[in-house]
Amino acid sequence: MNARHGGPAPAVPTRRRGGPSRRLVRRLALVATCLAVLAAAVVVGVRALGAEPTVTLLANWTGKDERLFREAVIAPFEHKYHVRVDYQGSSAESQVLGAEVEAGTPPDVVVLTGPGELAEYARQKNLVALDGLVARDDFGPSWATPLADGHVYWFPLKADVKSLVWYPAGVDARQRAEAAKRPAQWCVGMGSGATSGWPGTDWIEDILLQQSGPRLYARWARGDLSWRSKPVRRAWTTWGGLIGAGGDRDLVRRVLKTLYGRASQPIATVPRGCTLEHQGTFIRKEDRWVAADGRYDPSARHIPGATGGDAWEVSGDLVALLHATPQAERLIRYLASPEAQRAWSAAESAFTVSAGAQPAAGSADSAWHRSLARVLRDGHAVHCFDASDAMPPSVRDAFAEAAIEYVAHPGHLEALLRSLDTLTDSPGLTWLPSVCDRTR
Known part of the structure; x- marks a missing residue:
């Protein structure tokens, strides 16, 4: 029998010889009720007085991801420190945060993917510097970026590599090379609710990085290189050629209407509907890629004109x-502790760049996971943060909208680039x- 809200279901007393009278039972029940009400009032009062402290946290994890975050990260914190976490998960967290800051009721802590957005909040004095709370040496400079005032305002809880092309196990190098030349064989979906278009910006950024190198990429991500410059324009047209922008109407419609999380569903159809997906490490945990035993190539192998340098676009939850x-x-x-960093990485099959949280040698991680962890730790490689995430929010959003427009109407490119400039x-x-840990 399920208990009713407010406590266990009351037992029904039976009248026994020598037992209490009905009046006494009623009095006892009344006293018990009053005590329960008083106890609840005391709990509320204690919370109000701060004896049971609470911290508010806003992040973008919902559904299964939220459950994993609560179990792996929040619950151990609450148990260890006796602090309650009031968690709010939203897939439109940028909009939620903006509204809450405007109303004067921001969360205590936030997890965002965009350092550009966080930099704007820091400029507006809405962020607290993390000096004395987080050691800079625990994270690389492209992850915990000092701003012009010399302070660090964020650090990564999770990291991802984005310069990747995923394919099902059993698809050999020749087949992958052939698939890369056929737009319909790319699994592409631009839909993502309020943030639709970002899969396209990821493509364009990565193409620019692989074709023109981290130094030019960094200039562009800092606003120091024109969108109409030859390298940037070339990145757009390269992307358009790969995915068939403005071509087959059914293909264009599929690209524009498909949610990014469903873009690779056709890899499970017979015959296979698509073969390659340009996407970050987080996509590998999706059921279809698990079932396909997904493998990856560095994206440079499939980008026309790539220089072959060891440069990687990365992103993170900050x-x-x-x-x-x-x-x-x-x-x-x-x-920021190795304890929490390891717990979240293990729960999400994700990655940490915390110096103290790296997996031990001989860990049970899969081969693909170990190899990408090495990519993130490679001191000889260049790691550049997702350029659109690093841009001011207004530019980031306009970039995403322009990517959607370009898929349907590549002839509008000149006007789109002029508007972005x-x-x-x-x-x-x-x-x-x-935005890069170093440049060459």
């Missing part, structure tokens, strides 16, 4: 502090000083 209560600071320290030159935008 933690920032908006309200410096003792419990919020404790959560920040915990999320105009927006980039707008006064008052906040640009990151660096």
Whole structure:
């Protein structure tokens, strides 16, 4: 029998010889009820007085990801430190955060993918510097980026590699090379709700990085290179040629209407509907790629004109502090700790760039996971943060919209690039000083 809300289902007393009278039972029940109400009031009062501290946290994990985050990260923190985490998950967290900041009720801690967005909040004095809470040496410079004031305002809870092309096991190198020349064999979906278009920006950024190198990529991501420059224009047209922008109407419609999370569903059809997907490491945990025993190539192998340099586009889920209560600071320290970094990486089959949280030699991780972990730790490689995530939010959003427009109407490219140049030159935008851990 299920208990009713408010406590266990009451037992029904039976009248026994020598037992209590009905009046006494009613009095006892009344006393019990009053005590329960009083206890609830005490709990509320204790919370109000701060004896049971609470920290508010906003992130983009919902559904299964939220459950995993609660189990792997939040629950151990609450148990260890006796601090309750009031978690809010939203797939439109940028919009939610903006509204809450505007209303004067921001969360204590936020996890965002965009350092450009966080830099704007820092400029507006909405973020608290993490000096004394997080050691800079624990994370590389492209992950915990010092701003112009010399302070660090965020650090990564999770990292991903984006310069990847996934394919099903059993598809050999010749077949992959042939598939890369056929637009219909690319699994592409531009849909993502309020953030639709970002899969296209990822493609264009990575193509620019592989064709023109990290130094030019970094200039562009900092707003110092025109969108109409030859290298940037070439990246757009290369992408358009790969996916068939403006070509077959059914293919274009599929690209525009498909949600990014469903783009690779055709790999499971017979005959296979698509073969290659340009996507970050996070896509490998999806059921279809697990079933297909997904493997990866560095994207440079399939990008026309790539120079073959060891440069990788990366991204991350970045933690920032908006309200410096003792419990919020404790959560920040915990999320930066090797303990939390390992727990979340294990739960998500993801990656950490924390120096103290790397897996031990001979770990049970799969071969693909170990190899990508090495990519993130490789001191000889160049790691450049996702350029659109690093751009000011207005430019990032316009870039995503332009990518959608370009798929349908590649002839509009000149106008789209001119508009992006105009927006980039707008006064008052906040640009990151660096997006790559080093340049060549």
